[in-house]
Amino acid sequence: MRRRIRFKWGRYRAVVFKELLQIRRDPASLGIAAVMPVLMLLLFGYAVNTDVDHLPAAVWDQDKSFQSRELVRRLTNSGYFDQRYQVEGYAALQRLMDAGEIKVAVVIPPDYSKRLDTRRPADVQILVDGADPNAARTAVANAQLIVNHLAFERQQAWFAREGLNPVAQPLQAQVRVLYNPDMKSLFFNIPALIGLIMQNVISILTAFAIVRERERGTMEQLIVTPVRPGELILGKLTPYVGIGMFSFLLVLVTGIAWFGVPVRGSLLLLVVLSLLFLVTSLAIGILVSTVARTQLQAMQISFGFILPSVVLSGFIFPRETMPLFLQGLSGAIPLTYFLHILRGIFLKGVGAAELWKDILSLAGFALLFCAVAIMRFRKKLE
Amino acid sequence: MSRWAIRCDELTKRFGDRTAVDRVSLAIPRGTIFGFLGPNGSGKSTTIRMLCGVLTPTSGSGEVLGYDLLTEAEEIKQHIGYMSQKFSLYEELTAEENLSFYARIYGLSLERARRRKEELIALAGLAGREKQRAGSLSGGWKQRLALACALLHEPELLILDEPTAGVDPVSRRIFWDLIREFARRGVTVLVSTHYMDEAETCDQIGFIFFGKLLVTGTPGELKARTGLPSLDDVFIQLVNAQGHFSGQGGGQG
Ligand SMILES: Nc1ncnc2c1ncn2[C@@H]1O[C@H](COP(=O)(O)OP(=O)(O)OP(=O)(O)O)[C@@H](O)[C@H]1O
Numbered sequence: 001m002r003r004r005i006r007f008k009w010g011r012y013r014a015v016v017f018k019e020l021l022q023i024r025r026d027p028a029s030l031g032i033a034a035v036m037p038v039l040m041l042l043l044f045g046y047a048v049n050t051d052v053d054h055l056p057a058a059v060w061d062q063d064k065s066f067q068s069r070e071l072v073r074r075l076t077n078s079g080y081f082d083q084r085y086q087v088e089g090y091a092a093l094q095r096l097m098d099a100g101e102i103k104v105a106v107v108i109p110p111d112y113s114k115r116l117d118t119r120r121p122a123d124v125q126i127l128v129d130g131a132d133p134n135a136a137r138t139a140v141a142n143a144q145l146i147v148n149h150l151a152f153e154r155q156q157a158w159f160a161r162e163g164l165n166p167v168a169q170p171l172q173a174q175v176r177v178l179y180n181p182d183m184k185s186l187f188f189n190i191p192a193l194i195g196l197i198m199q200n201v202i203s204i205l206t207a208f209a210i211v212r213e214r215e216r217g218t219m220e221q222l223i224v225t226p227v228r229p230g231e232l233i234l235g236k237l238t239p240y241v242g243i244g245m246f247s248f249l250l251v252l253v254t255g256i257a258w259f260g261v262p263v264r265g266s267l268l269l270l271v272v273l274s275l276l277f278l279v280t281s282l283a284i285g286i287l288v289s290t291v292a293r294t295q296l297q298a299m300q301i302s303f304g305f306i307l308p309s310v311v312l313s314g315f316i317f318p319r320e321t322m323p324l325f326l327q328g329l330s331g332a333i334p335l336t337y338f339l340h341i342l343r344g345i346f347l348k349g350v351g352a353a354e355l356w357k358d359i360l361s362l363a364g365f366a367l368l369f370c371a372v373a374i375m376r377f378r379k380k381l382e
Numbered sequence: 383m384s385r386w387a388i389r390c391d392e393l394t395k396r397f398g399d400r401t402a403v404d405r406v407s408l409a410i411p412r413g414t415i416f417g418f419l420g421p422n423g424s425g426k427s428t429t430i431r432m433l434c435g436v437l438t439p440t441s442g443s444g445e446v447l448g449y450d451l452l453t454e455a456e457e458i459k460q461h462i463g464y465m466s467q468k469f470s471l472y473e474e475l476t477a478e479e480n481l482s483f484y485a486r487i488y489g490l491s492l493e494r495a496r497r498r499k500e501e502l503i504a505l506a507g508l509a510g511r512e513k514q515r516a517g518s519l520s521g522g523w524k525q526r527l528a529l530a531c532a533l534l535h536e537p538e539l540l541i542l543d544e545p546t547a548g549v550d551p552v553s554r555r556i557f558w559d560l561i562r563e564f565a566r567r568g569v570t571v572l573v574s575t576h577y578m579d580e581a582e583t584c585d586q587i588g589f590i591f592f593g594k595l596l597v598t599g600t601p602g603e604l605k606a607r608t609g610l611p612s613l614d615d616v617f618i619q620l621v622n623a624q625g626h627f628s629g630q631g632g633g634q635g
Pocket residue numbers: 397400401402420421422423424425426427428429467633634635
């Protein structure tokens with residue numbers, strides 16, 4: 001096909017104007033576009049909280065002494081365990097564990113305080129439900145830590161009572177957590193959620209906008225006009241860049257104001273790079289629309305890439321621990337780079353100097369996808 | 383300038399292993415009304431879509447207004463007006479907004495767009511309905527609005543796919559008066575239809591059956607050739623003559 005007919009701003013503007021009119025006449029879908037991401041953020045923000053604390057626990061205290069109560073108090077005060085039940089006997093513990101009522105059981109032997117008073121080692125049994133490995137790991141580690149600490153204090157007290165100098169522990173790790181000192185998973189997840197939600201909402205919205213023209217037959221009429229694919233695609237995209245940006249800012253404000261996630265880096269850089277990601281998501285939507293015939297198909301195909309992007313982008317599982325093959329796949333997903341950017345700016349406060357690789361990759365994807373979309377977008381009905 | 387508005391040679395379209403249009407050759411002189419007839423699924427729309435550049439022919443060649451069908455599809459689009467079988471304007475936009483959109487898409491200057499819109503609204507009898515949403519217009523009005531949109535850029539060739547299907551007799555009459563008015567001004571018209579009264583008034587008609595163009599000629603010629611009193615009878619006879627072979631045609635869709 002000869003390309004004698006060039007891109008004309010007039011035609012591009014006509015498409016933009018028409019699209020805006022259509023969007024305005026359909027306030028319901030506009031509302032969904034604007035509010036849906038915020039609702040999703042609220043929903044997922046609470047659901048995707050991977051912090052393990054307040055594990056329900058039962059205690060079988062056979063000693064019932066001041067000492068045993070002190071141990072239980074230490075465990076619950078840590079915030080990791082909530083004592084829900086006080087039971088007698090293994091059978092009762094087993095029942096609670098089977099029913100999923102508790103994740104942790106603490107068994108204190110009858111001679112607990114007696115052994116401590118006579119300076120003989122005492123054993124505390126801690127039973128953990130391992131079905132959820134993440135919760136189990138946290139429970140085991142923290143229970144051990146708390147009990148060890150108590151034991152160490154006891155030892156110090158014994159030495160002191162004998163007039164000996166308290167011994168210093170020979171080895172101590174001085175751990176300092178950078179960037180997210182409280183290690184709140186919310187702070188890690190919310191920025192990523194913003195990226196994920198924006199990608200999904202924007203790409204599905206765009207795919208719908210184009211597939212709808214096919215479904216209703218309005219595309220056939222457009223094909224018979226001199227409109228160029230570039231004019232049509234860019235014209236249809238432009239309003240959605242605006243909607244997407246508005247929606248992004250809404251989500252951003254929700255993340256910051258409602259969930260209290262701090263932005264350590266430059267807010268301006270964040271917004272600019274989000275715009276870049278927005279364009280990439282729009283282009284994904286167009287690509288979907290060049291394959292899908294109906295809105296239903298568009299939905300299905302969209303889910304076909306949303307799922308891998310959830311699993312592979314580093315949203316849930318860290319990229320570094322994936323097998324090499326999956327790491328490669330993950331590198332082919334734009335969201336991967338945007339998540340890195342989001343978390344970098346939000347949590348670490350890094351700037352363009354540290355993120356240039358991700359920025360370049362994202363820009364590359366945006367260009368590539370737009371080019372492929374415009375090339376693939378045939379002015380034909382087949 | 384060639385005297386033909388449309389000329390095509392052995393135009394063929396296959397969908398998978400079904401041949402929808404089978405080696406159709408046509409020559410339509412400028413300034414005439416050509417009626418395209420044939421039963422449901424015979425390949426009228428498919429032929430029309432190939433001529434408009436909506437579908438790419440599987441094989442064959444053609445020229446529309448002197449431009450090559452395969453290599454100059456975009457030039458063709460500047461000079462033709464098309465109305466598809468299914469209403470294909472934006473239902474949520476008003477009549478006037480639809481007209482304005484297509485005026486801009488065709489690159490009309492502001493002044494020319496205003497003038498053309500006024501003219502066509504008056505001509506198509508759409509006055510008073512400009513602010514009504516296209517989706518809420520009734521059948522006849524919708525079709526006249528679609529026609530107006532197709533005529534904005536003063537095309538030399540008008541291609542209409544069953545423009546009067548499902549439209550009441552009065553609206554049908556108004557519509558054809560419009561078509562004839564434009565033909566008188568020199569616009570070539572290719573129109574598909576199932577109505578024999580419409581076919582009777584065409585300069586030329588072609589009858590397509592199972593993707594094959596069986597006959598072309600003036601309505602008078604066709605009747606004289608077969609000695610039958612009406613076009614209805616002519617086509618029923620044609621279909622019956624083909625009846626023995628219809629099993630090969632690929633089936634009706
Ligand atoms: N996109 C397509 N894919 C597959 N088959 C198709 C496609 N378009 C048309 N066909 C088939 O091609 C044949 C011709 O269809 P076409 O729409 O051209 O017929 P028509 O003469 O316009 O019929 P009608 O009077 O019902 O409008 C039919 O059998 C139809 O099922």
